[in-house]
Amino acid sequence: MESRFEISSASVAEIRRSIEAKVISYDEALSTAFDRMGQLDKEGPKLNALLSLVEVDEVHLQQERSKPLSGIAFLAKDNIDTQDLPTTAGSLAFEGLPASSDAPIITLMRSLGATLIGKTNLSEWSNFRGIYSASGWSGVGGQTRNPHRLDRSPGGSSSGSAVAVAAGYVPIALGTETDGSIICPASVNGVVGFKPTHGILPTEGVVPISRTQDTLGIFARSVLDVEIVYSALIDKLGKGALFGEGSASTNLSARPQPTPFRIGVPRAGFFGYSPKSDLVFEDVLIALGEAGILVIDDIATRAGSDLSFNIGHELLVLRWEMKQELGKYLSARGVEGRSSLEEIVDFNRDNSSREMSFFGQEHFLAACEMDDSYRSDYEVARSTNLGHTRGEIRKTLINGDVDFLLVPSMGPAWLIDHICGDVIAGSGYSLAAIAGLPSINIPIGDVFGLPVGMTLFGDAYSDLHLLRVASRIQEILSVKLLPGFSTSSGL
Numbered sequence: 001m002e003s004r005f006e007i008s009s010a011s012v013a014e015i016r017r018s019i020e021a022k023v024i025s026y027d028e029a030l031s032t033a034f035d036r037m038g039q040l041d042k043e044g045p046k047l048n049a050l051l052s053l054v055e056v057d058e059v060h061l062q063q064e065r066s067k068p069l070s071g072i073a074f075l076a077k078d079n080i081d082t083q084d085l086p087t088t089a090g091s092l093a094f095e096g097l098p099a100s101s102d103a104p105i106i107t108l109m110r111s112l113g114a115t116l117i118g119k120t121n122l123s124e125w126s127n128f129r130g131i132y133s134a135s136g137w138s139g140v141g142g143q144t145r146n147p148h149r150l151d152r153s154p155g156g157s158s159s160g161s162a163v164a165v166a167a168g169y170v171p172i173a174l175g176t177e178t179d180g181s182i183i184c185p186a187s188v189n190g191v192v193g194f195k196p197t198h199g200i201l202p203t204e205g206v207v208p209i210s211r212t213q214d215t216l217g218i219f220a221r222s223v224l225d226v227e228i229v230y231s232a233l234i235d236k237l238g239k240g241a242l243f244g245e246g247s248a249s250t251n252l253s254a255r256p257q258p259t260p261f262r263i264g265v266p267r268a269g270f271f272g273y274s275p276k277s278d279l280v281f282e283d284v285l286i287a288l289g290e291a292g293i294l295v296i297d298d299i300a301t302r303a304g305s306d307l308s309f310n311i312g313h314e315l316l317v318l319r320w321e322m323k324q325e326l327g328k329y330l331s332a333r334g335v336e337g338r339s340s341l342e343e344i345v346d347f348n349r350d351n352s353s354r355e356m357s358f359f360g361q362e363h364f365l366a367a368c369e370m371d372d373s374y375r376s377d378y379e380v381a382r383s384t385n386l387g388h389t390r391g392e393i394r395k396t397l398i399n400g401d402v403d404f405l406l407v408p409s410m411g412p413a414w415l416i417d418h419i420c421g422d423v424i425a426g427s428g429y430s431l432a433a434i435a436g437l438p439s440i441n442i443p444i445g446d447v448f449g450l451p452v453g454m455t456l457f458g459d460a461y462s463d464l465h466l467l468r469v470a471s472r473i474q475e476i477l478s479v480k481l482l483p484g485f486s487t488s489s490g491l
Helices: 014-019 026-043 104-111 161-168 183-189 223-237 240-244 247-254 276-292 297-304 312-331 341-350 364-368 374-400 431-434 461-478
Strands: 049-052 071-078 115-120 172-177 192-195 214-218 263-265 294-297 404-408 439-447 450-457
Touching: 014 026, 014 223, 014 450, 026 071, 026 115, 049 161, 049 172, 071 104, 115 161, 161 172, 161 183, 161 214, 161 223, 161 240, 161 297, 161 364, 183 192, 183 247, 183 439, 183 450, 223 461, 240 263, 240 431, 240 461, 247 341, 263 297, 276 294, 276 404, 276 431, 276 439, 276 450, 294 297, 297 341, 297 374, 312 364, 312 374, 341 364, 374 404, 374 431, 404 461, 431 450, 439 461, 450 461
Parallel strands: 071 115, 071 172, 263 294, 263 404
Antiparallel strands: 049 115, 172 214, 192 214, 192 439, 404 450, 439 450
16 A cells, blocks of 8 residues: 655654554554665665664554654664664674663653664764764764765764655654764754753763763754654653753743744854855844844854853863773673773774774774873863853853854765865854753755755753744744755756
């Protein structure tokens, strides 16, 4: 039986309604997803977004209608532990090896009725192994490709998850972010990518880099779908009460309704890395103003704030914390010869023809050197960056009397380059990542067929307000970026 609606572009709500109305059955929805993945991932354009899949004849979508996500298939980044599928972080050191148990986030998604059907490719070790890496490449999976232009980068490190949603494999995919690993691939693939307030979603069972910055997140084609999934997760976690706190939500709730949302646009440090993307963004600001959203320009200058950060401090923090956190994870994973960062370094050297043919492991080597003599430097770097970024964002929101901040996410996708590695001129997502604050990429248009997005971010625990504002913005812009699977520039 052929479905009477296009499931590859359908929302979570549309899929559920169609199943309940018997327009499509649970098993038809599942087989449609597998058919599309087969046609696009290893055949056809060969997007290479997937590392592993469940056997189609061994899984059935959950059919309990009372559960919020029943009938919804999802994919998860392959640094999230699963006991029925391998968890590799893209490294050959763990090829074919499942974890001993599911990560709590997988357990939560399954308890809500969602069905995990596979794991996605990623930038190996979440793009924190070597300096000259190409986003979307891993030793296990090879190179993931951007569905809008196959020679362009899919971004990283949650590359496969963003590509899978953009290509219509599933309506929802899970990713992780330390600094840009959700916002970046969401932007260059033309999908929504949401990074919640740090610490809300449980990161146990996720291959770690940083306890300060690691955050689980959600990819979807619409903000509304993200809101459905995230609201269900926080309700299940019993954390709904958190979201009345924080100065950004206080700003929002203190005004009488229906007062328009107030969005601040900082300029210094957030523009100029892609003039073509900047032009698209400027048109968006005009459209938002015409729709009744108050846009306050050059907000940092008005608020007297400094929205900068020390990248050297961030690098020190990530390397120190990776030495501690990844070491604990590897030890608990208990794979012989793979139970410490030093053993992974040795594995990479021993398998350099496959693991290090394109780039090295400079971050790993630097992390291995992080002994107690670096502790005081780490503590200073961590407290300085956290205190400054959180304080200055809050100062901008309060002094500027705005609810959220809005900046270009980054430029359009760059060419995949395994010789020189990624070429990224700049981005707008790092400030919120370092501060551990919620942020979301919203697709806003394209540059010669390559998607571009913008990042909306705010104070801690303003997540639900942020999603509602982002949903309104997406409704106003009404941008739909369908992949063309093109091999030419179109110029």
